[in-house]
Amino acid sequence: MRTKQEYIERLRTMRRNIYVNGEKIARDDEMQMPTINTIGLTFDYAADPKHDGLCTAISHLTGEKINRFNHIHHSKEDLHKKQDMTRLLCQVAGGCIQRCMGIDGSNAIYNVSYEADKMNNGATEYHKNFKKWLERFQKEDLVGCCAQTDVKGDRMKRPSQQKDPDMYVRVVERKSDGIVVRGSKVHNSEASVADEILVLPTRALLPEEKDWAVAFAVPGDWEGVKQVVSIHNLRERQYFKRGFTPGATDSYTIFDDCFVPWERVFLCGETIHGGVCALLFALFHRHSYSGCKPALGDLMLGTVALAAEYNGIAKASHVRDKLAEIIRVSELGYAAGFTASEMGKPEVYIPGVGFRPYGPGSYIPNSIYANVGRCLTGEAVFREAEILCDVSGGIPATFPYEGDFMNPETKDLLYKYITRNPDIHPEDAAQLWRYVGDLACSATGGIHMYGAFHGGGSPIMEAIAITSQYDIESRKKLVKQLAGIKDRKVNPENKDKK
Numbered sequence: 001m002r003t004k005q006e007y008i009e010r011l012r013t014m015r016r017n018i019y020v021n022g023e024k025i026a027r028d029d030e031m032q033m034p035t036i037n038t039i040g041l042t043f044d045y046a047a048d049p050k051h052d053g054l055c056t057a058i059s060h061l062t063g064e065k066i067n068r069f070n071h072i073h074h075s076k077e078d079l080h081k082k083q084d085m086t087r088l089l090c091q092v093a094g095g096c097i098q099r100c101m102g103i104d105g106s107n108a109i110y111n112v113s114y115e116a117d118k119m120n121n122g123a124t125e126y127h128k129n130f131k132k133w134l135e136r137f138q139k140e141d142l143v144g145c146c147a148q149t150d151v152k153g154d155r156m157k158r159p160s161q162q163k164d165p166d167m168y169v170r171v172v173e174r175k176s177d178g179i180v181v182r183g184s185k186v187h188n189s190e191a192s193v194a195d196e197i198l199v200l201p202t203r204a205l206l207p208e209e210k211d212w213a214v215a216f217a218v219p220g221d222w223e224g225v226k227q228v229v230s231i232h233n234l235r236e237r238q239y240f241k242r243g244f245t246p247g248a249t250d251s252y253t254i255f256d257d258c259f260v261p262w263e264r265v266f267l268c269g270e271t272i273h274g275g276v277c278a279l280l281f282a283l284f285h286r287h288s289y290s291g292c293k294p295a296l297g298d299l300m301l302g303t304v305a306l307a308a309e310y311n312g313i314a315k316a317s318h319v320r321d322k323l324a325e326i327i328r329v330s331e332l333g334y335a336a337g338f339t340a341s342e343m344g345k346p347e348v349y350i351p352g353v354g355f356r357p358y359g360p361g362s363y364i365p366n367s368i369y370a371n372v373g374r375c376l377t378g379e380a381v382f383r384e385a386e387i388l389c390d391v392s393g394g395i396p397a398t399f400p401y402e403g404d405f406m407n408p409e410t411k412d413l414l415y416k417y418i419t420r421n422p423d424i425h426p427e428d429a430a431q432l433w434r435y436v437g438d439l440a441c442s443a444t445g446g447i448h449m450y451g452a453f454h455g456g457g458s459p460i461m462e463a464i465a466i467t468s469q470y471d472i473e474s475r476k477k478l479v480k481q482l483a484g485i486k487d488r489k490v491n492p493e494n495k496d497k498k
């Protein structure tokens with residue numbers, strides 16, 4: 001396994017293809033350091049014997065110890081540990097730990113590449129190629145990100161119906177030694193600090209949409225790849241530093257007629273599997289959310305509780321109700337993820353058919369529970385921000401600048417006038433309101449709320465997954481029985497008129 005320093009050293013050797021605000025920057029540019037420090041925690045924790053077995057796993061390919069973020073789940077225990085590791089690391093980072101896209105993308109492709117080869121009766125070697133890629137990914141402890149979301153152009157049109165076919169990443173040429181791809185993925189978290197970018201489809205595809213059924217992996221600085229990056233750093237503190245300062249980045253990852261050799265292609269033209277790959281990545285990713293969202297809930301709970309205490313209103317009954325609301329959502333989200341792990345198996349649910357074996361035997365979380373958990377916690381993000389706003393009052397929104405707490409002309413006056421609860425040292429109160437400002441009154445705080453709401457798919461996507469996979473018919477039958485409604489045969493002439 002690598003150290004954080006070795007991770008940074010490798011980033012330094014990468015080709016400059018990162019564009020930020022009109023300039024090309026190096027990967028270890030100061031602006032990217034908060035993000036690099038956040039991912040750095042995944043190396044530090046894996047090396048710490050206290051977290052051995054939680055943040056590490058044993059590779060099923062080599063039998064060697066690896067970082068759990070590069071592991072393929074092979075048991076319920078693995079799924080539980082992924083959830084718990086994610087919760088722990090997000091608590092420490094104070095938000096997204098940013099390495100889950102790699103584990104979720106590789107677990108999806110691991111299964112799909114196997115099934116595609118099976119369907120192709122040995123004519124393709126996607127799975128063998130993927131395993132070769134995975135072995136290096138694990139051995140060298142690389143950081144992966146996942147580029148799934150296409151720019152999508154006209155939302156009401158399919159990939160093949162778009163005026164510009166490049167609105168979804170597609171294959172524009174098939175050669176003897178590889179393929180040429182064109183298009184842009186968007187909102188790709190941490191692609192600018194990733195060693196490898198895993199690329200897979202966004203949606204279900206029609207049989208004639210073969211060019212869009214493509215999955216592959218390329219290094220982040222690969223020839224033909226340009227990343228236009230937005231960097232979400234907190235307002236810098238000069239005097240009153242935070243305990244830990246996280247960062248995040250998101251890329252428009254543009255494939256400008258980018259050549260990908262066959263050994264890095266894991267799906268090319270198998271439309272059915274393209275759709276399953278999209279669903280599976282979303283499923284694994286929503287399961288990751290059952291770790292990170294409870295962590296965000298933990299942080300929100302702690303923040304609201306401190307805000308109430310520092311405002312001297314901790315005993316007010318409306319505060320208790322609000323704390324209970326945050327706990328309810330976080331722990332139900334965690335419980336849903338726990339159940340998804342516990343019910344995990346090497347099978348996927350096919351609507352109308354039921355569970356069917358899928359992939360070479362690795363474990364897939366239960367889809368219903370992964371989706372309901374993510375839906376519940378994802379949609380609560382703005383409600384929780386509202387609770388924090390309510391309990392804090394206006395103070396974090398208009399809090400004076402750090403310098404005014406240093407200036408002898410204003411310092412003592414400010415500490416006097418921000419004091420609310422006499423038991424709280426005003427310097428501690430000031431640090432809390434700065435923290436709340438970062439969380440809820442900053443551009444970065446707003447961006448994280450968008451990520452927490454839409455990441456892994458907008459709520460409507462979860463609603464579709466839940467309702468298309470849930471056995472609603474059996475519930476209708478239950479009620480018909482109770483209500484005494486006869487099970488009549490539908491007149492075939494009226495069948496399509498519903």
Ligand SMILES: Cc1cc2nc3c(=O)[nH]c(=O)nc-3n(C[C@H](O)[C@H](O)[C@H](O)COP(=O)(O)OP(=O)(O)OC[C@H]3O[C@@H](n4cnc5c(N)ncnc54)[C@H](O)[C@@H]3O)c2cc1C
Nearest residue numbers: 146147148149155187188189450451454455456457458460
């Ligand atoms: C901070 C952040 C980080 C992210 N990280 C990643 C990442 O690392 N990798 C990655 O691949 N993706 C990532 N995402 C993308 C995320 O998965 C998408 O934002 C999400 O899937 C929604 O897609 P969209 O942003 O294109 O929204 P849109 O699709 O534009 O959705 C906008 C609205 O339109 C609705 N809508 C869309 N299409 C239709 C339709 N056909 N019919 C009816 N309504 C429709 C949606 O339900 C929604 O209400 C990230 C997003 C954010 C905000």
